Amino acid sequence: MKALILVGGYGTRLRPLTLSIPKPLVDFCNKPILLHQIEALVKAGVKHVILAVSYMSEMLEKEMKEQEQRLGIRISLSHEKEPLGTAGPLALARDLLTDSLEPFFVLNSDVICEFPFEEMLRFHKQHGKEGTIVVTKVEEPSKYGVVVYEAETGRIHRFVEKPQVFVSNKINAGLYIFTPKMLERIQLRPTSIEKEIFPVMAEEGQLYAMELQGFWMDIGQPKDFLTGMCMYLQSVRHKNPERLHTGPGFIGNVLVEPSAKIGQNCTIGPNVTIGPEVVIEDGVRIKRCTILKGSRIHSHSWLESCIIGWSSAVGQWVRMENVSVLGEDVIVKDELYLNGASVLPHKSISDSVPEPSIIM
Amino acid sequence: MLKAVILIGGPQKGTRFRPLSFDVAKPLFPVAGVPMIQHHIEACAKVPHLKEILLIGFYQPNEALSRFLSSAQQEFKVSIRYLQEYSALGTAGGIYHFRDQILMGGTKAFFVMNADVCCDFPLMEMLQFQKRHGDTNSFVMLGTTANRQQSLNYGCIVENQDTHEVLHYVEKPSTFVSDIINCGVYLLSPEIFQYIGNAFQKNQEDLSIEENTNGWQRPESIRLEQDIFTALASHGKLFVYKTNGFWSQIKSAGSAIYASRLYLNSYNKTHPERLAKTKDGGPTIEGNVYIHPTANVNPTATLGPNVSIGTGVTIGAGVRVRESIILHGATVQDHSCVLNSIVGWDSIIGRWARVEGTPSDPNPNDPYAKIDSETLFRDGKLTPSITILGCNVSIPAEVIILNSIVLPHKDLNRSFKNQIIL
Numbered sequence: 001m002k003a004l005i006l007v008g009g010y011g012t013r014l015r016p017l018t019l020s021i022p023k024p025l026v027d028f029c030n031k032p033i034l035l036h037q038i039e040a041l042v043k044a045g046v047k048h049v050i051l052a053v054s055y056m057s058e059m060l061e062k063e064m065k066e067q068e069q070r071l072g073i074r075i076s077l078s079h080e081k082e083p084l085g086t087a088g089p090l091a092l093a094r095d096l097l098t099d100s101l102e103p104f105f106v107l108n109s110d111v112i113c114e115f116p117f118e119e120m121l122r123f124h125k126q127h128g129k130e131g132t133i134v135v136t137k138v139e140e141p142s143k144y145g146v147v148v149y150e151a152e153t154g155r156i157h158r159f160v161e162k163p164q165v166f167v168s169n170k171i172n173a174g175l176y177i178f179t180p181k182m183l184e185r186i187q188l189r190p191t192s193i194e195k196e197i198f199p200v201m202a203e204e205g206q207l208y209a210m211e212l213q214g215f216w217m218d219i220g221q222p223k224d225f226l227t228g229m230c231m232y233l234q235s236v237r238h239k240n241p242e243r244l245h246t247g248p249g250f251i252g253n254v255l256v257e258p259s260a261k262i263g264q265n266c267t268i269g270p271n272v273t274i275g276p277e278v279v280i281e282d283g284v285r286i287k288r289c290t291i292l293k294g295s296r297i298h299s300h301s302w303l304e305s306c307i308i309g310w311s312s313a314v315g316q317w318v319r320m321e322n323v324s325v326l327g328e329d330v331i332v333k334d335e336l337y338l339n340g341a342s343v344l345p346h347k348s349i350s351d352s353v354p355e356p357s358i359i360m
Numbered sequence: 361m362l363k364a365v366i367l368i369g370g371p372q373k374g375t376r377f378r379p380l381s382f383d384v385a386k387p388l389f390p391v392a393g394v395p396m397i398q399h400h401i402e403a404c405a406k407v408p409h410l411k412e413i414l415l416i417g418f419y420q421p422n423e424a425l426s427r428f429l430s431s432a433q434q435e436f437k438v439s440i441r442y443l444q445e446y447s448a449l450g451t452a453g454g455i456y457h458f459r460d461q462i463l464m465g466g467t468k469a470f471f472v473m474n475a476d477v478c479c480d481f482p483l484m485e486m487l488q489f490q491k492r493h494g495d496t497n498s499f500v501m502l503g504t505t506a507n508r509q510q511s512l513n514y515g516c517i518v519e520n521q522d523t524h525e526v527l528h529y530v531e532k533p534s535t536f537v538s539d540i541i542n543c544g545v546y547l548l549s550p551e552i553f554q555y556i557g558n559a560f561q562k563n564q565e566d567l568s569i570e571e572n573t574n575g576w577q578r579p580e581s582i583r584l585e586q587d588i589f590t591a592l593a594s595h596g597k598l599f600v601y602k603t604n605g606f607w608s609q610i611k612s613a614g615s616a617i618y619a620s621r622l623y624l625n626s627y628n629k630t631h632p633e634r635l636a637k638t639k640d641g642g643p644t645i646e647g648n649v650y651i652h653p654t655a656n657v658n659p660t661a662t663l664g665p666n667v668s669i670g671t672g673v674t675i676g677a678g679v680r681v682r683e684s685i686i687l688h689g690a691t692v693q694d695h696s697c698v699l700n701s702i703v704g705w706d707s708i709i710g711r712w713a714r715v716e717g718t719p720s721d722p723n724p725n726d727p728y729a730k731i732d733s734e735t736l737f738r739d740g741k742l743t744p745s746i747t748i749l750g751c752n753v754s755i756p757a758e759v760i761i762l763n764s765i766v767l768p769h770k771d772l773n774r775s776f777k778n779q780i781i782l
Contacts, residue, residue, distance in 0.1 A: 265695075283678040283694065299678060300678040302712045302714070337716065
């Protein structure tokens with residue numbers, strides 16, 4: 001089976017992290033985002049993954065070659081030289097996708113959830129039509145495009161973008177499975193799959209919805225990245241609690257790479273991910289954060305809702321909160337206060353940032 | 361026979377020192393570890409033949425003041441008495457009212473000092489200066505240099521460069537007059553009372569002629585600066601002794617931290633035993649730090665520069681305190697960070713909390729810059745300033761209190777920024 005992952009471009013919403021590496025390679029709970037998706041696909045029997053990218057990255061190519069070896073599958077890169085929208089990339093990869101009659105998966109690269117690929121395949125084969133969209137329930141549907149479908153069969157009636165009155169609380173989760181015949185509908189030009197392709201398929205009764213169980217999050221921006229991290233860690237607690245770190249000084253769900261070092265009198269958690277070779281000195285308090293590889297948090301600091309970029313150093317007695325994000329190799333001097341600071345890579349900060357700002 | 365008078369004001373004066381002044385009279389507020397006026401008293405005690413120090417003000421007698429007076433008398437072996445004005449009489453009215461007390465015993469000269477100045481008190485130098493200038497009964501005013509802009513906030517002195525006579529004196533002018541300013545420390549002789557007496561007479565006459573629209577105006581309320589010195593200039597009686605030593609006013613809480621820094625720095629010469637040093641098994645000390653012997657400081661804490669730790673204070677593990685005053689009985693719990701703040705008596709700061717203010721220090725690049733007397737609000741917003749916790753305030757763990765003023769006996773339950781919390 002095959003899968004197409006819509007990786008897209010520069011990942012600008014996840015800057016400053018994506019200034020250093022391409023978004024699919026940013027570690028989410030100690031594993032690159034893309035790998036969460038690819039490993040789940042492989043488990044469901046996918047043998048060929050196609051990455052639809054709009055900007056070519058050597059780093060990504062290199063990493064994917066390694067994963068090909070490791071997972072024993074084929075990974076291709078399909079490079080759109082001009083923007084093709086959300087449907088165009090499928091047309092671009094047409095040849096790769098149609099050399100078999102089997103259905104193929106399509107996923108949005110920012111999605112994290114308990115990937116239901118086996119279930120999607122079963123459901124899709126059972127209704128036998130051209131497309132299945134996974135939907136998920138959200139609290140505020142009018143922020144998104146909602147899907148209106150028959151509860152019993154899953155047959156989709158229509159889509160409504162950002163509805164003013166309550167129509168449905170199910171939205172498009174960014175996971176699809178299509179029959180190759182569906183590709184005949186898409187031309188190689190900039191095309192929106194939601195606006196141009198899906199409504200026609202729905203009208204013809206060729207589009208079905210499958211409701212997702214469990215958590216779902218689009219982690220394309222720092223605020224949602226952290227929320228998604230909390231959801232993922234909670235699901236780890238249910239499925240593989242032995243992966244989580246426990247003991248005195250640890251509260252709630254905490255994931256720690258074995259090569260990380262944590263000092264005395266720290267209180268870590270809930271909802272913390274600590275990457276490889278990270279050093280946390282004595283007396284540090286961390287809540288709801290991701291600390292990426294090689295960073296150092298000096299003693300007595302207090303961090304809440306932050307992402308600390310690779311190889312950064314946070315000084316002593318620093319207070320960081322409110323979705324502060326440090327890019328790669330950032331130094332924060334002692335005793336500062338960072339509130340919602342977004343700091344670009346290789347920057348040294350010696351003044352507090354009391355109100356949310358971007359530091360270049 | 362030499363005496364000294366310290367003008368300590370009263371509760372209606374010094375309101376810019378709230379909320380700290382709710383719990384202690386401003387003259388007794390500890391600066392660099394000892395009560396504000398103790399610095400004045402220590403300077404007086406060094407002057408030979410200075411027999412008595414009189415505190416004049418209109419505070420009601422209270423336990424704190426009495427205790428301070430008796431312990432100071434014992435320590436400095438000089439008579440110290442408090443003379444209470446029946447109402448606010450101004451900087452001249454008070455000494456005039458108590459002139460008999462001041463002159464008793466044959467006083468030839470006496471110092472008059474404002475309580476809220478922070479200074480190295482060059483009293484001996486002023487005495488010698490007085491002998492060499494004018495006649496034996498001349499008056500000497502201590503002056504220092506300010507920058508042109510800030511001089512407008514003080515009393516400005518125009519001096520004769522050769523004789524050092526004061527040619528012209530004006531209090532807080534609206535245009536530039538001189539960059540020599542009045543420090544609030546004077547050396548006077550009994551003759552001053554003639555001049556004050558004349559001003560008193562004149563006031564009485566004026567008030568009986570004019571309709572008294574302001575019910576508070578009393579003829580006995582006389583100010584040395586505006587009412588006496590301005591008139592005395594150019595009459596051969598008033599002289600200015602200029603000092604390059606440190607000097608600052610202590611009007612607001614923020615200026616108390618700056619004054620602490622000046623005094624702590626001077627301790628290197630005058631009281632090195634009061635400064636803490638890093639030693640094995642003790643906290644890390646940076647710069648000048650005062651720690652009262654009864655304070656309990658964890659060895660993993662880092663204190664300074666410019667920190668005063670009061671009696672019975674507890675500083676927990678891994679605490680950082682910088683540019684701050686921690687008052688008697690307060691507790692600062694593990695890993696917290698206190699910067700540019702005053703932590704009130706018996707307050708508690710929870711673990712990993714951050715209590716931070718903004719310093720209002722004078723421009724360090726200008727040797728004559730003085731601390732600004734900040735206005736509380738600017739453009740409708742609270743001006744970032746020193747964070748002050750009144751007495752018995754409780755700060756929970758892990759919060760931030762930034763540029764805020766917390767009134768006494770308040771239990772906070774979340775972070776606050778740029779606010780006055782009643």
